[in-house]
Amino acid sequence: MTRDDLFNINAGIVKGLCAAIAKYCPNALVNMISNPVNSTVPIAAEVFKKAGTYDEKKLFGVTTLDVVRAKTFYAGKAKVNVADVNVPVVGGHAGITILPLFSHATPKANLPEDDIKALTKRTQDGGTEVVEAKAGKGSATLSMAYAGALFADACLKGLNGVPDVVECSFVQSTVTELPFFASKVRLGKNGVEEVLGLGPLSDYEKEGLEKLKPELKASIEKGINFANKS
Ligand SMILES: NC(=O)c1ccc[n+]([C@@H]2O[C@H](COP(=O)([O-])OP(=O)(O)OC[C@H]3O[C@@H](n4cnc5c(N)ncnc54)[C@H](O)[C@@H]3O)[C@@H](O)[C@H]2O)c1
Ligand SMILES: O=C(O)C[C@H](O)C(=O)O
Incomplete structure (x- = not known):
């Protein structure tokens, strides 16, 4: 089952939950983790627009698990401490839409192109690897909880005025021609303070x-x- 196969079940659940959010907590920051995130975030935006509560600064698709995976795999290959690693992951949260930017990874390790390609594929397939290993018994759970907690904590720091809180998230965006896109986002007292651009990309990343x-x-x-039909 792909994340997209989950669409028919989860789209309806998300729509219902978002209608309730619009009614009972219209000013909340919404961290959407339900899959397929690439579709559930736009569904939420449409529901909020219809309810008159949409604020693009307050709707986030949680892609932190992709960052956690990219950092972990990079640290293993580069033989550095994962706690010191930073790797932005942009695009979306499914298969090839997950684009880790290893050219921006720190600390720099100058890994060969073949390693970068393998790390990219492993990051893109990380969720599927877990889903297949669990053979019908669900998806990543503890790592999802860890990633969700990291992102929620970053949102809370932003709300509390901590400066320079930057995380990757799938948000309304003008970084590309697509209306939603995951990239680095600066979090602040109102949610998204600034959607950051991609910066220079390697040829492999440009292709991706x-x-x-x-x-x-x-x-x-x-x-x-x-969201608009049903
Ligand atoms: N974005 C990510 O990084 C990431 C990672 C892993 C899983 N996921 C997604 O997270 C979601 C949850 O995964 P899980 O493994 O915890 O699933 P799960 O089946 O263990 O849990 C889903 C929970 O939702 C509840 N639920 C069902 N319908 C509901 C409704 N209408 N209102 C309120 N609650 C309802 C169920 O009772 C259950 O407790 C899935 O969409 C999964 O694909 C996302
Ligand atoms: O990959 C999945 O279907 C579940 C989740 O989105 C994940 O990244 O582990």
Whole structure:
């Protein structure tokens, strides 16, 4: 089962929950972790728009697990302490839409191109690896909880005025031509303070970015259509 197969079940659940959010806590920061995130975030945006409560600064798709995976795999390959590693992951949260930017990874390790390609694929397939290993008994649970807690904590720090809280998240965006995109986001007292750009990309990353756009666009449109039709 892919994240997209989950669409028919989760899209309806998310729609219902978002209607309740619009009614009972319209000013909340919403951290959407339910899959397929590439579609559930646009669904939430449409529900909030219809309810008149949409604030693009307060809706986040949680892609932190992709960052956790990219950091972990990079640290293993580069033989550095994972606690010191930073790797931005952009795009979306499914397969090739997950684009780790290892050219921005710190500490620098100058890994060969083949290693970068293998690390990229492992990061993109990380969720599927777990789903297949659990053979029908669900997806990543503890690592999802860890990633969700990290992101929620970052949001709380932002709300509390801690300066320079930057995390990757799938948000309304003008970084590309797509209406939603994951990139680094500065968090503040109102949620998104600034959506940061991609910075320079390697040729491999540029290629990955172009490849992911049609799939991400289709998933976003699927969410918008679902929210507006049903
Ligand atoms: N973004 C990520 O990084 C990431 C990682 C792993 C899993 N996920 C996604 O997180 C979601 C949850 O995964 P899980 O493994 O915890 O699933 P799960 O089946 O263990 O838990 C889902 C929970 O939702 C509850 N639920 C069902 N319908 C509901 C409704 N209408 N209102 C309120 N609650 C309802 C169920 O009772 C259950 O407790 C899935 O969509 C999964 O794909 C996301
Ligand atoms: O991959 C999945 O289907 C579950 C989750 O989104 C994950 O990244 O582990």
